[in-house]
Amino acid sequence: xxxxxxxxxxxxxxxxxxxxxxxxxxxxxxxxxxxxxxxxxxxxxxxxxxxxxxxxxxxxxxxxxxxxxxxxxxxxxxxxxxxxxxxxxxxxxxxxxxxxxxxxxxxxxxxxxxxxxxxxxxxxxxxxxxxxxxxxxxxxxxxxxxxxxxxxxxxxxxxxxxxxxxxxxxxxxxxxxxxxxxxxxxxxxxxxxxxxxxxxxxxxxxxxxxxxxxxxxxxxxxxxxxxxxxxxxxxxxxxxxxxxxxxxxxxxxxxxxxxx
Numbered sequence: 299x300x301x302x303x304x305x306x307x308x309x310x311x312x313x314x315x316x317x318x319x320x321x322x323x324x325x326x327x328x329x330x331x332x333x334x335x336x337x338x339x340x341x342x343x344x345x346x347x348x349x350x351x352x353x354x355x356x357x358x359x360x361x362x363x364x365x366x367x368x369x370x371x372x373x374x375x376x377x378x379x380x381x382x383x384x385x386x387x388x389x390x391x392x393x394x395x396x397x398x399x400x401x402x403x404x405x406x407x408x409x410x411x412x413x414x415x416x417x418x419x420x421x422x423x424x425x426x427x428x429x430x431x432x433x434x435x436x437x438x439x440x441x442x443x444x445x446x447x448x449x450x451x452x453x454x455x456x457x458x459x460x461x462x463x464x465x466x467x468x469x470x471x472x473x474x475x476x477x478x479x480x481x482x483x484x485x486x487x488x489x490x491x492x493x494x495x496x497x498x499x500x501x502x503x504x505x506x507x508x509x510x511x512x513x514x515x516x517x518x519x520x521x522x523x524x525x526x527x528x529x530x531x532x533x534x535x536x537x538x539x540x541x542x543x544x545x546x547x548x549x550x551x552x553x554x555x556x557x558x
Contacts, residue, residue, distance in 0.1 A: 345555045346510055347499060351491025352548040353483040359469035359543055362449045365406055366456045367438035367463040375410050378435040385460040386437050392459035396451050398441055406438040438465065444472060449538040469540045483547040484514065491551040499555060508554035515548040 368385045372378040390403065414428040441452055446469070453464055471479065495506060 344510070345504075346552050347495050347504075347506075347555050348550065348552045349491045349495040349498070350548055350550050351487040351489070351494060352546060353486035353490060354544060354546045355479065355483060356542045356544055357471070357475075357479060359471055359540060360444050360446070360475050361470050361472045362443060362446050362540075363466070363468050363470065364441045364449060364452050364456075365438060365465040365467075366441075366453070366461045367406075367436060367465065368461055369434060369436045369463060371413060371432050371434045373432045375433040375435070378433040379410060382435040382437050386439075389456050389459040389461045390439070392455040393441060393452055396455040397445065397448055398443060398452060402441055402443045404440045404442070406440045407436070408438070409436045410434070411436075438463070446540070453538070467538060469543070471543070471545070479545055480547055483545070484549065487547050487549045488512070488551060491549055492553075495551070495553050503558050504555045505558045506553045507556040509551060510554050511550075511552040513550040515550070 366389075368382055368389060370378050370382040370385065372381055393403065394400065411434050413431045413434050415431040416426045417429055419426050443452075449467060453467070457464065492506065499505060
């Protein structure tokens with residue numbers, strides 16, 4: 299073997315030794331780095347606990363909705379509609395004169411329906427025959443206002459001007475107030491879910507180590523009780539009273555759990 303070949307072989311051997319040393323050093327460094335990372339748990343091996351949290355608050359409503367209408371009857375559909383239009387215009391004017399704006403009034407429904415009467419049954423067949431007696435026109439309006447103190451006077455103004463139906467008076471939260479309440483209660487509901495989960499896990503020697511999923515529910519409001527008071531004097535407005543509403547929101551949270 300020539301001196302040149304010996305030199306080449308020695309050089310190759312030295313390169314291989316250096317390469318092996320560097321590779322081993324890199325492998326040890328990677329193992330140390332991996333050892334410092336949080337182990338990744340496959341989804342199939344995750345341990346979870348699902349809990350529903352809730353939060354409730356009592357709040358005064360800031361929106362009142364009054365539904366009332368005018369029903370008229372006449373021999374013809376045109377006659378019933380004409381009479382209804384005249385009466386409803388008077389009702390709207392009276393309500394607006396009482397402090398309600400045009401933007402706070404909307405149509406809830408309008409219909410024209412035939413009215414039938416049953417005749418005396420036929421003496422031979424005993425069959426009743428329906429006879430067209432005329433037509434009924436119904437026009438229903440909504441008044442929605444944040445001025446709750448106007449509720450009684452709106453009813454009085456509408457009835458005094460010719461409304462012959464007051465279908466409903468309901469209290470609720472305006473969209474802005476509802477959104478604000480929902481945002482405030484969501485955080486409380488999540489904390490409630492966390493507290494309930496930890497109380498259940500403590501006796502089991504487990505703890506919360508993360509959150510896998512959060513599902514937000516809808517906002518719930520209990521119906522507001524209303525109280526009507528009889529008028530003692532004709533000049534007084536019909537008393538309409540309400541109370542605070544109980545509002546609730548819930549969240550479903552799935553926690554990742556592990557040993558303490």
